[in-house]
Amino acid sequence: MKEEQRLLLLQSSSLFAPPEGVKLSYGTAGFRADASILKSTVHRVGILTALRSLKTRSVVGLMITASHNKVTDNGVKIVDPSGGMLSQEWEPFADQLANAETPEALLSLITEFIEKEKIPFDGVQTAEILLGRDTRPSGESLLEAAKQGISSIFGAMAHDLGILTTPQLHWMVRARNKSMAATEPAYFEQISSSFRCLVELIPNETKSNKMDNRVVVDGADGVGGEKLEVLKNMLTGLVIEVRNTGKGGGLLNDGVGADYVQKEKVVPRGFGSNDIGIRCASLDGDADRIVYFTVSDNSSSRIDLVDGDKMLSLFALFIKEQLSILTKEGNENPNNNSQARLGVVQTAYANGASTDYLKQLGLEVIFTPTGVKHLHEKAAQFDIGIYFEANGHGTILFSEFWLSWLEARNNEFSLVSEGSEQQKAALRLLSVSKLINQAVGDALSSLLLVEAILQHKGWSIHKWNKLYQDLPSRQLKVKVVDRTAVTTTNAETIAVSPPGIQEAIDAETAKYSKGRCFIRPSGTEDVIRVYAEASTQESANSLAGSVAKIVDRFLGFGSSEQ
Numbered sequence: 088m089k090e091e092q093r094l095l096l097l098q099s100s101s102l103f104a105p106p107e108g109v110k111l112s113y114g115t116a117g118f119r120a121d122a123s124i125l126k127s128t129v130h131r132v133g134i135l136t137a138l139r140s141l142k143t144r145s146v147v148g149l150m151i152t153a154s155h156n157k158v159t160d161n162g163v164k165i166v167d168p169s170g171g172m173l174s175q176e177w178e179p180f181a182d183q184l185a186n187a188e189t190p191e192a193l194l195s196l197i198t199e200f201i202e203k204e205k206i207p208f209d210g211v212q213t214a215e216i217l218l219g220r221d222t223r224p225s226g227e228s229l230l231e232a233a234k235q236g237i238s239s240i241f242g243a244m245a246h247d248l249g250i251l252t253t254p255q256l257h258w259m260v261r262a263r264n265k266s267m268a269a270t271e272p273a274y275f276e277q278i279s280s281s282f283r284c285l286v287e288l289i290p291n292e293t294k295s296n297k298m299d300n301r302v303v304v305d306g307a308d309g310v311g312g313e314k315l316e317v318l319k320n321m322l323t324g325l326v327i328e329v330r331n332t333g334k335g336g337g338l339l340n341d342g343v344g345a346d347y348v349q350k351e352k353v354v355p356r357g358f359g360s361n362d363i364g365i366r367c368a369s370l371d372g373d374a375d376r377i378v379y380f381t382v383s384d385n386s387s388s389r390i391d392l393v394d395g396d397k398m399l400s401l402f403a404l405f406i407k408e409q410l411s412i413l414t415k416e417g418n419e420n421p422n423n424n425s426q427a428r429l430g431v432v433q434t435a436y437a438n439g440a441s442t443d444y445l446k447q448l449g450l451e452v453i454f455t456p457t458g459v460k461h462l463h464e465k466a467a468q469f470d471i472g473i474y475f476e477a478n479g480h481g482t483i484l485f486s487e488f489w490l491s492w493l494e495a496r497n498n499e500f501s502l503v504s505e506g507s508e509q510q511k512a513a514l515r516l517l518s519v520s521k522l523i524n525q526a527v528g529d530a531l532s533s534l535l536l537v538e539a540i541l542q543h544k545g546w547s548i549h550k551w552n553k554l555y556q557d558l559p560s561r562q563l564k565v566k567v568v569d570r571t572a573v574t575t576t577n578a579e580t581i582a583v584s585p586p587g588i589q590e591a592i593d594a595e596t597a598k599y600s601k602g603r604c605f606i607r608p609s610g611t612e613d614v615i616r617v618y619a620e621a622s623t624q625e626s627a628n629s630l631a632g633s634v635a636k637i638v639d640r641f642l643g644f645g646s647s648e649q
């Protein structure tokens with residue numbers, strides 16, 4: 088490393104002292120903590136992002152957000168050139184950088200890493216980083232820290248794209264590396280025009296149904312609400328009312344948002360008895376997840392939740408239907424024998440009834456550990472891979488290979504059977520691939536896809552919710568002395584350590600009809616999570632309670648809480 092570069096790094100880093108006595112870790116959601124202690128971390132992530140860009144010789148992204156956390160928290164994560172999450176191989180280095188105690192220690196880590204990773208660091212190669220942040224008040228000064236980190240690497244350039252949803256930034260990084268327009272207007276244009284195509288392709292039978300085309304969306308008082316206010320004006324045939332837009336003085340994620348709605352199963356602020364019967368949805372604080380709900384008839388504060396598993400099921404059903412129209416017999420074209428490999432990916436948290444439903448549709452269902460990066464990686468192995476966590480994180484991935492095949496089929500149809508059912512199916516699938524974010528789960532594009540499919544089928548939210556009935560479930564968390572004492576295998580369904588705990592859980596689970604239960608250490612909180620399912624709510628509660636006691640007996644302080 089050149090002397091000027093060393094001096095620049097030392098000088099810049101000396102302005103950002105790390106917090107004392109705090110060890111941060113680049114978890115599933117990047118670094119996250121109280122915003123007041125994050126400046127040095129974000130500065131160092133700025134440096135790391137520049138290195139990532141040099142190493143990959145591509146544009147990468149840096150997003151400042153703490154998603155559904157409280158407004159006083161913030162966080163930072165890196166977007167890889169594909170538009171996906173930072174490669175897991177770099178996570179340990181991110182931890183080391185963040186926790187280096189002095190500028191000198193930081194510099195020597197960087198020097199070692201550049202050598203180990205053979206990062207081109209000759210000042211010839213340039214680095215380019217797209218920056219985004221959510222609406223948190225701390226975002227602006229943290230973004231400044233990131234910029235200073237980036238500019239402490241010679242030849243690194245930062246483009247500040249202002250306030251964005253997390254999926255918008257991922258989308259733009261992906262687009263940029265494919266030499267496509269990587270701007271917010273381009274994003275809105277792509278998703279609104281593909282939505283329009285899907286609506287234009289609705290069968291005449293359902294078009295005549297007087298479908299309820301209004302949806303009310305809780306914007307979590309965050310960036311998603313703000314962006315949806317813009318997007319909704321670009322749509323026809325759908326009326327979106329946004330509440331908790333962040334403009335009315337409401338506090339981000341405070342009694343609002345997808346995380347709150349899904350976990351508490353109560354209405355978000357601003358919703359109540361006047362909304363009974365209406366289709367509602369809730370975004371999280373950075374708009375990378377969404378759940379639907381209706382206000383319950385029995386109590387205006389309770390909801391009937393339509394979660395990520397139901398979205399996955401709706402999407403899988405629609406895609407499967409379109410694929411079967413597309414490959415309908417009677418077409419003698421020899422190119423028509425390319426059956427798409429369609430796969431769905433879930434985690435152990437997926438309700439067992441959803442898995443049964445998907446299998447009954449004849450689909451291949453695969454399980455991975457919790458966390459978007461695991462699901463995404465598996466889904467990318469299919470021609471069409473659909474993944475969702477129950478909490479509303481997910482998307483649909485189309486392989487480049489299969490999309491080119493589909494484009495070619497569509498061109499053939501234009502020549503020989505313009506306007507045929509098969510061509511319509513091809514066009515619908517092409518539109519889905521443009522509407523649904525190919526980089527990462529995106530609440531805004533998932534919202535529009537749900538709305539398009541419901542209109543296509545002429546379904547109400549109630550009809551959709553009746554695809555299958557969720558098995559009663561219960562989640563608990565248990566505080567333990569050391570959560571790393573629990574290790575798991577088989578997509579987190581079996582606890583390997585501490586020894587004997589799985590046997591104890593199995594013995595308890597066997598007592599319940601349709602009983603299913605697993606434990607895992609949380610990646611975001613210092614607790615062990617317990618998930619239980621059974622044929623009645625009482626038995627699910629009881630199973631979860633007993634297993635929480637088992638966890639406590641093996642590892643705890645002697646107290647467990649909900």
Ligand code: 16G
Nearest residue numbers: 115116458459460480609610611612
């Ligand atoms: C993170 C993950 C989410 C997962 C959750 C589990 C991403 C972007 N987010 O928020 O997918 O469901 O962690 O939290 O991967 P837990 O480990 O505390 O249960």
Ligand code: MG
Nearest residue numbers: 154371373375
């Ligand atoms: Mg989020």
